[in-house]
Amino acid sequence: MSNTNNNSSYGTIKQTTNFDEETVDPLQIEIEEFLKQSRTQNVEGNYFKLSFYGCIVLFFLLFTYLINISTKVFVNNSNASTTQNFMSSSGKLQPNVATTTTTKPNFILIVADDLAWNSIGYTSSEMSAVTEQITDLASKGIIMNNFYAQEVCSPSRGSLITGRYPLTIGMQYGMVGSVAEWGMPLDEITIGEVLKENGYTTHMLGKWHLGYFSPLFLPTARGFDSWIGYANGENYYWSKKLPDYPKNSDFITSNTTCYAPYEGDDKHDYSTTFYTSKAISIIQEHSYETPLFLYLAYQAVHDPFIDVGIYENGMPDSYIDDDILKSIHLNITGRLRQEYAKSLYMLDKSVGELYDALVEKDVMDNTYIIFMSDNGGCFYGGGKNSPLRGSKGTLFEGGIKVDSFIYSPKLANPGTTYDGLMHISDWFPTIMELANIDYSPDDDNALDGVSQISGWTGVSTPRSDMLYNMYTHLTDIEFDIWTNGSFAVRDSRYKLMHTYDDKTYGTWDDIDETTSDDDNLDSENGCAQQFVTGTFEYWLFDLNTDPYETKNIYNSPNIQHVNAKNKLYDLLPDYLTNAKTKMSMSFSEKSKKVWEENGNHVIPWANVDDLKNGDTYTYPTLC
Template sequence: MDLKITFIILMPLLGVVLCSKDPEKPNIVIMFADDLGYGDLQAYGHPTSHTPNLNNLAKNGLLFTQFYVSSPVCSPSRASLLTGRYQTRSGIWPGVFEPDVVGGLPLNETTVAEILHPRGYHTAIVGKWHLGVGKDNMYLPPNQGFDEYYGIPYSHDMCPCEICFYPNETCLNDCKDDFTSCPVFDGLNIVEQPADLVTLHEKYVNRSVHIIADNAARGQPFFLYYAFQHTHHPKYAGKQFRNSTIRGPFGDALAELDDGVGRVMKQLEDSGVLENTLVLFTSDNGPSLRWENIGGNAGLLKCGKGTTYEGGQRVPAIASWKGRITPGRTVELTSALDILPTICSIVGVPLPSVTMDGVDISSVLFNGGKSPRESFFYYPTTVRPEYGIYAVRYKQYKAHYYTQGSANSDENNHDKDCRPSTKRAAHDPPLLYDLHQDPSEQYDLSNDTNYASIIDQINQVKAKFEETMVFGDSQMANHSPYVEPCCNGPCDPFPECCKCTQSEKKDIHLRFIP
């Protein structure tokens, strides 16, 4: 990929099953959208999106207005969500994992799943992984603390795509034809290749509700990470949702995503675990603006995916826990980095013994209180140690030390700052914006002497943070076609020969590195 974000955290109903009587073992569900922008949901002001289930979640939950992911593209933001650490520490830079990348999320990183599994949780991921496959499947979720994995290991544009909408309509955006077809994994086995995008949503939802129902019936706490392929390009939707909205292909894809949210929430209620379930829904980064009307929307925020402007990293987020979280909205500064520390606090587990960038935001969730987070650091898509941080937010102020456009914006974007032709520019003093007054980043305050002390403070915050940053070796550095997933490989002609149906359920065979 490159939140696309949405995610939900949920916990089991007290008194229904034995395990749910233990307040230290709530169920947790994270639902993470792909390329969903700050302005894409009805709850955030979009006038033609159709998202009744997300509307209901927002009505009964806490809506975040200043929630950030650690990167404007997908693999890095997913790594930080699961580890509570900036992606640069893990080597998830620069860019995102493609199917032929040899590396992945290092196995010595501690994920949310690895924290919860030893405490008796069933840990499962459904959907997009995008943190590497590697030789012998070494980086797939079953080797990262997850008991169960069903999904595609990267973005669905990273493989040939022909049909995206029912009935048999061609995809509207480009896909990569030089890799193997998108595989659907069940555990470490490929059960379908190429993935059928028209039926993918039903498969994801069915697996998700089964995980909830099965674990609730057995009285076992569970952690479900439902990582949507929606609303990344190419947009896709099945029979029920094609031409169902007035917003077009993006709206249809979003409506299908919303259906998944609703069915997960209904299963939690039907299984009797809703009232002890924490729900958090968010996105992995801002909207892709490359496809104009087929792309997403950042609302009043500047630019989108791929940039360190607000539209690239400030994303929609909703948290809900019936009877525990008071419905409303918050302006507190929070981040997906904070999910792991908050889960550790709720479950009563010590933090991993590593440098942690996330903070416990329980005070925001449960008490309507202040966030302990005062600062946030923006890294670009193509991180390079010699440049480091592009921007810093401190309290309500944001300083841009570098700015750059993105390939995920259209060359004809109305804002030239967003365009891919806009090269990296250094700023000394940094551009300065008051995000409480100017969330669109329109009015630079850097030359106003009244703000000189603010810039000095931000410079100090930046320098102090950079003293703690040790870049991990890049996991993106090495490529080989021998790690591309192939259900019946080695075979010829590669990669076209890598095809099997769901009913065949063949074991995975990677074209192993010699």
Template structure:
């Protein structure tokens, strides 16, 4: 008897079945199909498929299809398919945990977008400019975190994520690390990767690092990651992997920012040279590596993947002479049809299509591996989107959208710190919902730690995060966190915090600097006009200002006086309550004073001319390390394209 497999590519797979072995053959083939690799095939399949069974005489005897992947039909009889696993475990979900052992800790994937604005994915505000169907699918099927807060810029957020501590408790509260600046996340603080590796996980970092590189002690492999591939700085050109930035050497007395450019692509801390890879689209390189790692992983060992994509951060090339989006994304209808009157916004929405494709490929890699039922996905942005008016100030040309939230990247206003986020996993008992519970980026470490069943006593001491896993599981919209500090930056003179009172009101205090202290308002999404809803569709989690959008009711000038907002009724920060509710203002000011007393000094340092790329053959290197030029022989597998595709 033979099994004939016809897939959408019109190829044919024939599997010989011994007499009496039909059921077991179906079990094995069904398991292979759900992993995307029928009959041990080396090429993956997708789409609709049908398997037909015929006897040696050619008479049809049964079939199995993608429409009924858990049953095969013989005549009018439906026979359940028992999907084969290492322990012969039964699964009823396509992409089930084939090969996973009972009680195995779940895999964890943290997907961090870069500079993605609140309205830059379609599940938040229903933005038709930026359809993100693959991200949206898992958002709607998971738990959307409607009040997920981060720091207003990237290095601080990444440090808070990996340590579970407020940035002012680890010296990372002030700004992102610039080129040739000799500082980073202090090495006395263990990272999330350190902790997951301690309990048996394979730990991988792909993409952007940006929390220290002046010695190898600050690079990913010294901070808990078994494998790392990406850039150590804040961004790079996506074709030659150079970091181009405007920097000012304060000690040398530079009056104006100077452009610099050096290559920054590294694998396990070692340079990936031009003759290894060049002119290959950087997001593609990262997905290739993710697919390779997931495909080759021992299914009996869990993995932790920190996928820190550079997407949708478009403004990383100071000369603005490189094409940052590929034709296949530029030609998608929402991008192609967008007005050329807004070229930077058009580039940004093209990049967001890249982001959605990256996310799709990560999900499919897990599905094809057959471990999706035992995997937790986390998605969020590292900070709010940069606004066009301030793009140059924050070293970028990104024209993102946080509308109708106030402000953007670099500010403690809602547009700078409230970001799109969700968690998805079949392990969640109550999903397909949204929650308004307060959530801070420091909460991911304890939440995921509990989710994988690890001992809480093994977490670092004096963490600032709360585990939300129980509230995620019981379907509650009330979480354990009742207040959070957005930041306390003494050097930058910026501070803000949020507190929920006993009546459920959500108060926010914000004070101090906002950019150059000349504007702290709202920027509408480019290509739209006030009062015209044609650019969006309804989303049940969209922000409703409860007043005309972008029109201030009571003035707030944070650099002149502290402002107070009630975010449940006024999520867009239109109505400053500082004068009408002085008691609450004083309560929050007193709380901030207590938090400030626990802060440590920022560890930032000025640029060191010895670290500039021109001194190191136009590479950014760990210039203060004993081995800045990679003279120690490689001890790891060199770069290779994905074997999973």
């Protein structure tokens, strides 16, 4: 696997100044020359000059020092590098000035799939034995107690890598299907693109799920130097075949030049083990002449846990240490829930191995590990979000409130928890600040996310309100969200929501029965359905006093509740103004023909020229 920073441009993106070449500050030269002359001249008159100008110099240096301290109070041994950027009229990043005196930090961004709230040791006693590594790492970092993703995969992942709400990038409605001819719009700027422009080598492993019908939409056309993974929402852990199209394998390898079906000898390794092995290779082989950004989007703990024709009864017990296996059978009821626990244990083990690899390479001291789930757990897939209400696919807290933490020896306040409001889009600007990158996009690409560093240190409260989501119906953003569409918004205390009655998705009463059902091992993931037959209702919750959403106070005459409701309603028009229409609702049968012609491998099928619209893009072609 190559670890050389690829200098190909993406769309109209240009490359920044080479970070290996230190830019000399003319002001610094002038100051040093003045001091040198003052020291060598022994004229009495110069003594006064030295004293006078020396005071000016000292004042300037002290002022600069205080400014630097105020912007870097959060991180120990912060980077001395600064990068200034501006945006072109096309919305793509352009370079201005870059200076570097120290190495920028590395980032390992880990996303678990469908990880339920009641899963990690600090939120679940039931799963504590299978999450010891994750729990230990989180306890030494900063745990986000009030962190929100989106309710399903594609919107979350789009928001994460753009720093924008799904509504703002046209990803608000549902997930990108296997044969869908749409994806995250090409004018969106990704975190990979910005980091590459600022000297980073960027790699991705695992689940993409942001469109792939054209190679223009692949990760290696959108800011990543390499990618091995799957394009769709799910596949089998060993065979890598699509449950929806079981004769087709979804397993792709790509760099910025070309892509191909992955055919390595390890292609049938268990998914979590495979991606961890590749990640460790990247960590070990990277030269660190450029900082590393690794986006690791695991398949775990998404169902199905069986593999048709290989492991019909789920993961073999031989994968699990004996003591852990005993704990699973002793403490966890139901086959489906036990298979979920096995998958979670393999993920936990991998997180520990990644940490060990960073320590062994002697780069952990300059690395941030960020961990999160993409949405709440699905009870049809073994996940429990209790005591939170709801499941994956809903706007109740159980569908969107998830675990997240950051760990690094660079943190100034390790071993703490953060109660401030945080959205998945906030990781983009937070990473920019940790990397000391000044990213200021134009209005067309303005971030919805906010850096959370000042909140972690108690300096300020970065976020006072948040849009959960707003489903503009299909491609029509003018439809009446007040009567036939779902939305949810909150401030620091209250949550306003218009959505289906949660009886549509199942209530607390049937979750235990569902997660214990042996017949659900090959789940079709019913939690992912958003627009289904059901009754729309309005909801208002006081999350300070009712965090589990047990009491709907929407019709309460209490003046405080009425004012809170009106305040939240007032936020909605601004969000709708920034809505972007979903690029397409089309599906193609051509895809299956192309897959069949290429050995039943899932690959892009659309004509690139039909999508360029006169723009220039660099993208991989079929190898």
